[in-house]
Amino acid sequence: MEPNSLRTKVPAFLSDLGKATLRGIRKCPRCGTYNGTRGLSCKNKTCGTIFRYGARKQPSVEAVKIITGSDLQVYSVRQRDRGPDYRCFVELGVSETTIQTVDGTIITQLSSGRCYVPSCLKAATQGVVENQCQHIKLAVNCQAEATxxxxxxxxxxxxxxxxxxxxxxxxxxxxxxxxxxxxxxxxxxxxxxxxxxxxxxxxxxxxxxxxxxxxxxxxxxxxxxxxxxxxxxxxxxxxxxxxxxxxxxxxxxxxxxxxxxxxxxxxxxxxxxxxxxxxxxxxxxDAVSSNLRKSGLKKPVVASSLKRQACGQLLDEAQVTLSFQDWLASVTERIHQTMHYQFDGKPEPLVFHIPQSFFDALQQRISIGSAKKRLPNSTTAFVRKDALPLGTFSKYTWHITNILQVKQILDTPEMPLEITRSFIQNRDGTYELFKCPKVEVESIAETYGRIEKQPVLRPLELKTFLKVGNTSPDQKEPTPFIIEWIPDILPQSKIGELRIKFEYGHHRNGHVAEYQDQRPPLDQPLELAPLTTITFP
Structure with missing residues (x-):
């Protein structure tokens, strides 16, 4: 049939349109299906790729690595078929195969992954999907890290x-x-x-x-x-x-x-x-401005005191004062000193002689969170005959079984309570406090966020921790942090006796360890963990 005969069937008002183009449609980059340019997602039901989310909504980050604090590699991945705010988790790992040969040991590492989307999990268990799902592929190519x-x-x-x-x-x-x-x-x-x-x-x-x-x-x-x-x-x-x-x-x-x-x-x-x-x-x-106000009040006193001493002037005793928070900071520091890895975790009570006003402020901290003043768990009257001072006294005892409340009672801006303390072991078997250097948030993400090609070698982790509440699964009665107060030990000066009793435990590489004093003699070398030697052909 002649081309002119086809043109005769076209209406006159459409005769100057020219040849057809792909204007107004676009090809899905994932499955190849043609869609209209105004479509929000692919019309292929099995694909469902999202093209755009509207003018005000930007696409979400495809995959972000989570900081796990260990070698576990977990990723937050966007579910493309559901929209920008729907995400799932993907776990990546490395499986090793070791082959012994005449020339040495050959280690083969294979990447493996698990997607926790229910449909992907089901397909993987049934062996339906031979290749990795789209979520695992996004995790493998991930470059972003969580904050x-x-x-x-x-x-x-x-x-x-x-x-x-x-x-x-x-x-x-x-x-x-x-x-x-x-x-x-x-x-x-x-x-x-x-x-x-x-x-x-x-x-x-x-x-x-x-x-x-x-x-x-x-x-x-x-x-x-x-x-x-x-x-x-x-x-x-x-x-x-x-x-x-x-x-x-x-x-x-x-x-x-x-x-x-x-x-x-x-x-x-x-x-x-x-x-x-x-x-x-x-x-x-608000906390920052409060701290600035406090420091602004203290600095002139210190400066003027130093100036007077430099000029040979006598120190004004009326200016020498100890605030309640300064004293409480010393109590917290005593607790820190006591929580030493080298000892058994059952220390003698800490004893302080303080004015009644200091204890009133401490009791106010004990009662924070309740409408009324918290009453002691027990009140005991006893007669002291074999030690000074002699006489009849009353002892009030509080049992605190919540570690957060203990921290709330003892925290000060200058001396926050450390619930755990880290130690290192010296060559002679003694233990020394380990202070981890202060690290910015960004460097923490860099440390834990990168993909490790080899397992990270971690130093031996030795820690002590305050035993408050239930600290083990089989524990029936909570371990208390005990505060005892005996008022008027010195009745004229209004000085009382404060006793603090507590226990602490030992952690070794993240696991609770029983205390054992196994320090070797100085002339005996320490036993080190064996090293694994791998040879390659």
């Missing part, structure tokens, strides 16, 4: 949450499995959690999103993967707010521990809620 967030114990102590919530958050934060809260994207964070069937890696995702519309008030939404799939608005009813999970409180505490984050998430920190309301005094900038 760890700081969590201050003072902020956690002051947060208006139940003691059980604070205790659980503190336990998760002190586990050697990386930071409690890590930031993945602008809105999404990864939080440590108790390992379960749903969250077998011990991590989950949370998101904090604020949407602003032209006519209505800003809408704040929080979601945690431990909950059912629904958004939680911060201006919702108190009944709904009361259901906020422990991971929400962990994130809120991390936000309030950093000045920049506190400003960015101020709407979540200051919303009207009895279940998670944070006082404005908790924000870091």
């Amino acid at each position: 760890p967030l700081t969590l201050k114990s003072s902020v956690l102590n002051a947060m208006q949450a139940s003691p059980e919530t604070k205790q659980t958050i503190w336990q998760l934060a002190t586990e050697p499995t990386g930071p409690l809260v890590q930031r993945i994207t602008k809105n999404i964070l990864v939080v440590k959690c108790k390992a379960s069937q749903k969250h077998s890696l011990g991590y989950l995702h949370t998101s904090f999103v604020q949407k602003v519309s032209g006519k209505s008030l800003p809408e704040r939404r929080f979601f945690c993967s431990c909950q059912t799939l629904k958004s939680h608005k911060s201006n919702a009813s108190k009944d709904e707010t009361a259901q906020r999970c422990i991971h929400f409180f962990a994130c809120i505490c991390a936000f309030a521990s950093d000045e920049t984050l506190a400003q960015e998430f101020s709407d979540f920190l200051n919303f009207d809620s009895s279940g998670a309301q944070m006082n404005s005094s908790l924000l870091p900038q």
Whole structure:
């Protein structure tokens, strides 16, 4: 048929269109299906690639490596088929095969991965998928690292949450499995959690999103993967707010521990809620200004004192004072000295003779968190006949079984209580306190974030820890931190006797170790762990 005969079938008003082009359509980069340029996702149901998220929403980071504090390599990966705010976890590992030959040992390392998306897990167990899923491939090519967030114990102590919530958050934060809260994207964070069937890696995702519309008030939404799939608005009813999970409180505490984050998430920190309301005094900038005020009051006194001594003037005794916080810092330092790895963990009671006013301030700290003054667990009257001073006295005893409360009682700005202390072993078998150098957040991410080609050789980790509460799974009765007060040991001076009793345990490479005094003689060399020698052809 002649070309002219075809043109006769085309209407006259379409005769000057020219030949067809691909204008208005585009090819899916993943499956090759042609879609309209205005489409948000591929129309191929089995592909589902997201093309765009609208003008206001930018694509999320594909894969981010999580800081685990160990050789475990975990990644937060975006689920492309569900949108920018849906993420899953991928675990990468290396399996080794060793072959003995005449020339030596040959080690072959093979990369392996596991995707925790339910559909991918199911397909992998059934052997349906021969190649790695898209999530594992994204993790293998990952270049981004999560940003760890700081969590201050003072902020956690002051947060208006139940003691059980604070205790659980503190336990998760002190586990050697990386930071409690890590930031993945602008809105999404990864939080440590108790390992379960749903969250077998011990991590989950949370998101904090604020949407602003032209006519209505800003809408704040929080979601945690431990909950059912629904958004939680911060201006919702108190009944709904009361259901906020422990991971929400962990994130809120991390936000309030950093000045920049506190400003960015101020709407979540200051919303009207009895279940998670944070006082404005908790924000870091207030704490900083408070510390500056304190230091500003102390420095002139010290400077003037030094100036008087240089001029040969006598020191004014009225100016020599000891504040309650200075004294309390000395108590905390005594506890630190006592928690030494070289000893059995059952020290003699620490004894202090202090004025009644100091103990009144200490008792006020003991009662923080309760509406009334906390009464002692026991009150005992005894007669002292075999030691001075002689007479009848009363002894008041408090048992503290919450490690967070112990820290709240003893923390001072100059001397925070160290719940754990690290040590190194000398060549003569003695132990010496190890102070880890202060590291910036960025360098922590670099240390734990890089992919290790060889296993990391870690030094022997020796630690002591305060035994407060239940510190072992089979423990039935909690171990108390005991505070005893005997008033009027010196009745005219109003001086009483304070006794502090506590126990501490030993950790060796992250495991609880029984105390054993096995220091070798000085002339006997220490036994070192054997080294593995690998030869290659």
